[in-house]
Amino acid sequence: MLSADWSQMLLPPPVLIPLLWPRLQYPYQDASGALFTHRAQTNQRGAAVASFCAQQRNLPPDAAMDEMEEELKCPVCGSFYREPIILPCSHNICLACARNILVQTPEAESPQSSRASGSAVSDYDYLDLDKMSLYSESDSGYGSYGGFVSAPTTPCQKSPNGVRVFPPTVPQAAPQHHLLPHPASLPPIPRNSCITCPQCHRSLILDDRGLRGFPKNRVLEGVVGRYQQSKAAALKCQLCEKSPKEATVMCEQCDVFYCDPCRLRCHPPRGPLAKHRLVPPAQGRISRRASPRKISTCTEHELENLSMYCVQCKTPVCYQCLEEGKHGTHEVKALGAMWKLHKGQLSQALNGLSDRATEAKEFLVQLRNMVQHIQENGVEFEACLVAQCDALIDALNRRKAQLLAQVTKEHEHKLKVVRDQISHCTVKLRQATGLMEYCLEVIKENDPSGFLQISDALIRRVHMTEGQWGKGTLTPRMTSDFDLTLDSGPLLQTIHQLDFVQMKVPAAPMLQLEECCTQNNSATLSWKQPPLSTIVVEGYILELDDGNGGPFREVYVGPETICTVDGLHFNSTYKSRVKAFNASGVGQYSKTLIMQTSEAGVPPCDIQSISTVAWFTFDPASAHPDIVFSNDNLTISCNSYDDRVVMGSSAFSRGVHYWEMTIDRYDNHPDPAFGIARGDVLKDVMLGKDDKAWAMYVDNNRSWFMHNNSHTNRTDGGITKGSTIGVLLDFTRGLLIFLINDEQQGPVAFEGLEGTYYPAISLNRNVQLTLHTGLPIPDFYTPGEADPTSSVC
Numbered sequence: 001m002l003s004a005d006w007s008q009m010l011l012p013p014p015v016l017i018p019l020l021w022p023r024l025q026y027p028y029q030d031a032s033g034a035l036f037t038h039r040a041q042t043n044q045r046g047a048a049v050a051s052f053c054a055q056q057r058n059l060p061p062d063a064a065m066d067e068m069e070e071e072l073k074c075p076v077c078g079s080f081y082r083e084p085i086i087l088p089c090s091h092n093i094c095l096a097c098a099r100n101i102l103v104q105t106p107e108a109e110s111p112q113s114s115r116a117s118g119s120a121v122s123d124y125d126y127l128d129l130d131k132m133s134l135y136s137e138s139d140s141g142y143g144s145y146g147g148f149v150s151a152p153t154t155p156c157q158k159s160p161n162g163v164r165v166f167p168p169t170v171p172q173a174a175p176q177h178h179l180l181p182h183p184a185s186l187p188p189i190p191r192n193s194c195i196t197c198p199q200c201h202r203s204l205i206l207d208d209r210g211l212r213g214f215p216k217n218r219v220l221e222g223v224v225g226r227y228q229q230s231k232a233a234a235l236k237c238q239l240c241e242k243s244p245k246e247a248t249v250m251c252e253q254c255d256v257f258y259c260d261p262c263r264l265r266c267h268p269p270r271g272p273l274a275k276h277r278l279v280p281p282a283q284g285r286i287s288r289r290a291s292p293r294k295i296s297t298c299t300e301h302e303l304e305n306l307s308m309y310c311v312q313c314k315t316p317v318c319y320q321c322l323e324e325g326k327h328g329t330h331e332v333k334a335l336g337a338m339w340k341l342h343k344g345q346l347s348q349a350l351n352g353l354s355d356r357a358t359e360a361k362e363f364l365v366q367l368r369n370m371v372q373h374i375q376e377n378g379v380e381f382e383a384c385l386v387a388q389c390d391a392l393i394d395a396l397n398r399r400k401a402q403l404l405a406q407v408t409k410e411h412e413h414k415l416k417v418v419r420d421q422i423s424h425c426t427v428k429l430r431q432a433t434g435l436m437e438y439c440l441e442v443i444k445e446n447d448p449s450g451f452l453q454i455s456d457a458l459i460r461r462v463h464m465t466e467g468q469w470g471k472g473t474l475t476p477r478m479t480s481d482f483d484l485t486l487d488s489g490p491l492l493q494t495i496h497q498l499d500f501v502q503m504k505v506p507a508a509p510m511l512q513l514e515e516c517c518t519q520n521n522s523a524t525l526s527w528k529q530p531p532l533s534t535i536v537v538e539g540y541i542l543e544l545d546d547g548n549g550g551p552f553r554e555v556y557v558g559p560e561t562i563c564t565v566d567g568l569h570f571n572s573t574y575k576s577r578v579k580a581f582n583a584s585g586v587g588q589y590s591k592t593l594i595m596q597t598s599e600a601g602v603p604p605c606d607i608q609s610i611s612t613v614a615w616f617t618f619d620p621a622s623a624h625p626d627i628v629f630s631n632d633n634l635t636i637s638c639n640s641y642d643d644r645v646v647m648g649s650s651a652f653s654r655g656v657h658y659w660e661m662t663i664d665r666y667d668n669h670p671d672p673a674f675g676i677a678r679g680d681v682l683k684d685v686m687l688g689k690d691d692k693a694w695a696m697y698v699d700n701n702r703s704w705f706m707h708n709n710s711h712t713n714r715t716d717g718g719i720t721k722g723s724t725i726g727v728l729l730d731f732t733r734g735l736l737i738f739l740i741n742d743e744q745q746g747p748v749a750f751e752g753l754e755g756t757y758y759p760a761i762s763l764n765r766n767v768q769l770t771l772h773t774g775l776p777i778p779d780f781y782t783p784g785e786a787d788p789t790s791s792v793c
Contacts, residue, residue, distance in 0.1 A: 068227075068433075068434040068435070068436075068437035068438040068441070069227070069434070070434060071434055071435065071437075071438035072220070072223065072224050072227055072438070074092070074093060074094045074097055075091075075093065075198045075199050076093060076094065076097035076100070076101060076198050077094060077096075077097050079094075080224050080227075080228065081094055081217075081220055081221065081224050082094050082095070082096065083095040083096070083216065083221070084216065084217040084220050084221055084224075085098060085211065085214040085215065085216055085217060086214060086215050086216075086217050086453050086454065087195070087197050087204070087214065088202075088204055089197050089199075089200050089202050090454065090456065090457030091197050091198075091199045091200060091457075092217050092220055092454075093197075093198065095211065098195060098211050098214075099211065101195060101196065101198065102193050102194070102195055102206075103193070103194050103195075103196070192205065193205070193206045193210065194206070195211075212299070213299070215299055215315075215453055216450075217450065217453065217454060218296070218445075218447050218450035219442050219445040219447055219450040219451055219453070219454060220442075220454070222445055222447070223438065223441040223442060223445070226441065227441075235247040235250075235257050235281040235282075236257070237257055237258055237259035237262050238256050238257050238258075239256070239258060239259075239262040239266055240259060240262060244259075245259040245261075245262075246259065247259055247281045248260050248263070248281065249263055249278040249279065249280065249281065250278065250279055250280070250281050250283070251267060251276050251277070251278055252276070252277045252278075252279060253276045253277065254267070254276065257281055263278075296316070296447060296448075296449045296450065297318075298316075298317070298318035298320070298321065300318075300320075300321065301318050301320045301321065304318035304319060304320050304321075305318060306318055306335060306448075306449045307319060307335055308322065308332040308333065308334065308335055309332060309333050309334070309335050309337075309338040309449075309452060310327045310330045310331070310332050311330065311331040311332065311333060312327075312330040312331060313327065313330060314452075314456065315452075315453070316335055316448070316449035316452060316453075317332065335448050335449065335452075336448060338448070338452060339448035339451060339452060342451065342452055342455040342456075342459075343443055343451065343455070345455070345459055346439060346442075346443060346455055346458055346459055346462070347443065348667075349459050349462040349463055349466070350436060350439055350440070350462060352462075352463075352466050353432060353435070353436060353462050353465055353466045354436065356432065356466050356469040357429060357432050357433060357436065359469070359474055360425055360428070360429045360432070360469065360474060361429070363425060363474040364422060364425055364426065364429070366476065367418055367421060367422045367425070367476065368422065370418055370476060370478075370480045371415065371418055371419065371422075373480035374411070374414050374415055374418065374480045375415075377480060377481065377482050378407070378411040378414075378482065381407060381482045381484070382404065382407060382408075382411075384486070385400075385403060385404065385407060385486055386400070386404075388486050389403065403486070403499075403500070406500070407482075407484070410482065410484075411482075414478050414479075414480070417477050417478040418476070418477070418478050421476070421477055421478075425473075425474075428468060428469070428473075431465070432465050432468075432469075435461060435462065435465055436462075438458075439458055439462060442454065442455075442458060471630060476532075479532050479534065481534075483504060483534050483535060484500045485500070485504075486500065504535050504584060505535075505580075505581070505582065505584050505585040505586060505587045506529070506533075506535050506536075506537045506580035506581065506582055506587040507529065507530050507533050507535065507580070507587055507588070508530075508579065508580075508587055508588040508589060508590050509527040509528065509529060509530075509540065509561075509578050509579065509580055509587075509590045510527060510528055510529070510530055510590065511525070511526070511527050511578070511590050511591060511593050512526040512527060512528055513593075513615050513616070513617070513649075514616070514617055514619070514633070514649040514650075515562070516593060516595070517650075518595050518596060518597050518598065519598070520597070520598050521566070521567065521568045521569065521597050521598065522564055522565065522566045522567075522568065522597075523544075523564070523565050523568060523574060523576070523595050523597065524562070524563070524564040524565075525542065525562070525563055525564075525565070525576055525578070525593065526561060526562040526563075527540070527561055527562075527578050527590060528561055529580070535582070536582055537559075537580045537581070537582055538559070538581060538582045538583065539557060539558050539559045539580070539581055540556075540557070540558065540559070540560070540561065540578055540579065540580050540581075541554055541556070541557050541578065541579050541580075541581065541586070542554070542555050542556040542557075542563050542565075542576065542577075542578045543555065543576065543577050543578070543579075544565060544574050544575065544576045545574060545575045545576075547568060547569045547572035547573065547574045547597075548572070552575070552577065568597050569597065571596075571597060571598070572596075572597050573594060573595070573596050573597075574594070574595050574596075574597070575592050575593070575594055576592070576593045576594075576595065577589045577590050577591070577592050577593070578590045615650075615773045615774045616648045616649045616650035616659075616759065616773050617632065617633040617634055617648070617649050617771065617773075618633045618634065618636050618646050618647070618648060618649065618761075618771060619633075619646070619647050619648060619649040619758075620633060622646075622647050622679075622683075623636075623644075623645070623646040623647065623683070624644035624645055624646065624683040624684060626638050626639045626640040626642075626644045627639075627644055627646045631770065633649070634770055634771045634772075635664065635768065635769070635770045635771070636761070636763070636768070636769060636771075637665070637763075637765065637767070637768040638763050638764050638765045638767070639765060640764060640765060641764050641765055641766075642684070642764060643672075643673070643684075643685060643686040643687075643762045643763065643764050644683065644684065644762060644763065644764065645677070645681060645682065645683040645684070645685075645687055645693075645760060645761070645762045646760070646761055646762075646763075647677060647679075647681070647758040647759065647760045648758050648759035648760070648771075650758070650759075651679070651756045651757065651758050652676075652729060652731070652756070652757055652758075652759075653731065653755065653756040653757070654731045654732075655731055655732075656728075656729070656730045656731070656732060656777055656783045657728075657729045657730075658726065658727065658728045658729070658775050658776070658777050658778065659726070659727055659759060659771065659772065659773045659775060660724050660725065660726045660727070660771075660772045660775060661674060661724070661725045661727075661761065661769045661770065661771055661772070662722070662723075662724050662769060662770045662772065663719055663720070663721055663722060663723045663724075663725070663767070663768075663769050664721070664768040664769055664770055665721060665766075665767060665768035666700075666719065666720055666721045666723075666766070666767060667766040667767075668766045669699050669700045670699070670763070670764055670766040670767055671686075671697045671698060671699040672697065672698070672761065672762060672763040672764075672767045672769070673686050673687035673688055673695040673696065673697035673698075673706070673761065673762040673763075674687070674695060674696055674697075674698075674725050674727055674738065674760075674761055675687055675688065675693060675694050675695030675696060675727065675736070675738075675749075675760055675761075676693070676694055676695075676727070676729060676736065676753075676757040676758065676759060676760055677692055677693035677694070677695075677757065677758055677760035678692040678693070678755075678756075678757065678758070679756075679758060680692060681693045681760060685762075686706075686762050687706075687760055687761065687762035688705075688706030688707055688708075688709070689706070689708075689709050690708065690709070691707070691708040693707065693760060694707045694736055694749070694750045694753070695707070695760070695762070696738045696745065696746075696749060697762075698718055698719050698725070698740070698745075699718050699719075700718040700719065700720060701716070701717075701718040702714055702715060702716050702717065702718055703715050703717065703718065703738075703740070703745055703746065705738075705746065705749045705750070707750065713746045713747060713749070715745055715746035717740060717743075717745060719740060723740060723741055724739075724740070724741055724742070725738070725739070725740055726738065726739035726740075726742070726778070727739075727759065728777070728778065728781060729753070729757070730781075730783060731753070731754070732783055733751075733783075734751055734752045734753045734754055735748050735750070735751055735753070736748070736749045736750040736751075736753055737749060737781070739778065742778070744780070
């Protein structure tokens, strides 16, 4: 950090100033090549998102830009932004609109109250959000924009919340952006003026600089200008001799716009010209809009160029700001470096939102197809119903009208549910697309300081919009099937009792493996019906074999979905299955579940195995709250930058077990940890930091084993996206071994293991992985004989 005390420096000021000035004012000049390369990479990433925005309705790029029009309009006047300024809450407003919504606070009435509040406004900083709490949202003055409404007011007129509204100096109409007065001709802003954000309703007292203290949003102004320019006129062919026709393509290599006749005549698709890339005219117009980088000046020192970025205040600063001491003790970084960093963060956030928008697009296609299927099924069902009812006697015809009404009601209900979901999803997709288009236009800006003024707010908005596509949002709320069949067999005297009956047997139940377990000589099994199944189930039949490979026998018949079977043999392997039934018959069996009971006289084992291997999922009940589950609790990620622990749903205490994790996402080279843990392991630190866990943590280059915060056996070889980490736990030898991509990583990690352990993982928000269980033991490993003196089960 530089100091203004020249007496403490070795060189005299005339020599030191020329040496330091170029580095402070233009810290990114030497890195111009790197900045250019980064911008090209950023534009490539943005092009993928822009491509989705254009393709999601099969529109050209300029047509897709219509989605972001609401992002470019002032919340006060409803028109496109004109000279926008950035409020401390990161929202934007026109400069003229800001003057119109100014109000005078009651402190101006009393000198004593002015002195009391002087400390709150004497050292103004537009990023100091604490000052925004001087007025609550319910008493902020929002809605009392007397200066904005054309009706004149008097200086003594007050709004209901106690703030006074400034009347215009002369009666005037609502401001028009194309006839804005010169700033010098505007009346001065009185002291103790207050402005309220029209979007978040937060209030702020202005300092002596007034509205000049708010930075101008040059990036937004540039985006509005380009948007209005794109709507100005259609592009014309550059080769037509008389009355040029509207261009249909542009050649990126020739940089010429062609109509169809001129393209066929002057640019035939053969020879060297066949390799040229032809794009729509709107896309060619966008490629021509590249503007040179603007050199921005400081708002406090108009003759100084912005060259640094204050990390604490989150604002670009100039050399004089550092010398005068306001930012002298703050951490500052090069403007170009922070520009690249924030552009990368915004691009990364857009990738996630683009994925959600792509899923939403596919989901909308699924819903539209479902509408067609519902209509087809409904028509088919109605035709079948009419054919059956026409074959009956007159009494049946009177009943036919009632049945048709019931089918139509169900038909309309299904269509209404699906169409409502289509409408809701379309609105959310339009909002997300508009935000993406706006962010892409912001990324194209070459003004580092202007970009950094709004980048944090845009990044937060992108993450917030992405979070709206939560679990369940892209799941149909209704099926397209009509599970109704008309029974035409009743006798004539029972026609008045005619109604719909279900003629389908239930589907096979699904075993809930996370709730199935054994304890001593008892076994507990749990099951459920498949999702979206509407067939009525009257009961279930649970069957077990004799524990020795014999035939199955019924052990439970009833409506419950969980059952505990007692009195089984110790140290035996039982096969179990379940099926459902109703009046139409008995459904198919579920998958067979193989369970092992405990040995007599030893503690219970919590192991569940299917086909002699262990199946389990991640356990949401015992996981840290920051862990995010998906894919039926087989895929996890994290909301925190800190390491968080999640355990498996099953505990192991004997046998040989092997499971794997696939890395679905790996950003910024984090070091997730994999291993085993006791049930009381710490959940808010990396796995292996305490004495309750045995783990391997690994980054992109190497790995370490860790237990009780002791790091051992550093081994080369890391992970990337798509890598597979295997964990081999052998209780017969008391060993724990780790594998990366089917190769053993380092030596045996831990020995002498005995007791009960859970599979465990720690990760942060830079990692997403998927669990794979029920795997056989790797071929390279041969399990040993159990220790006859061991007392574990």
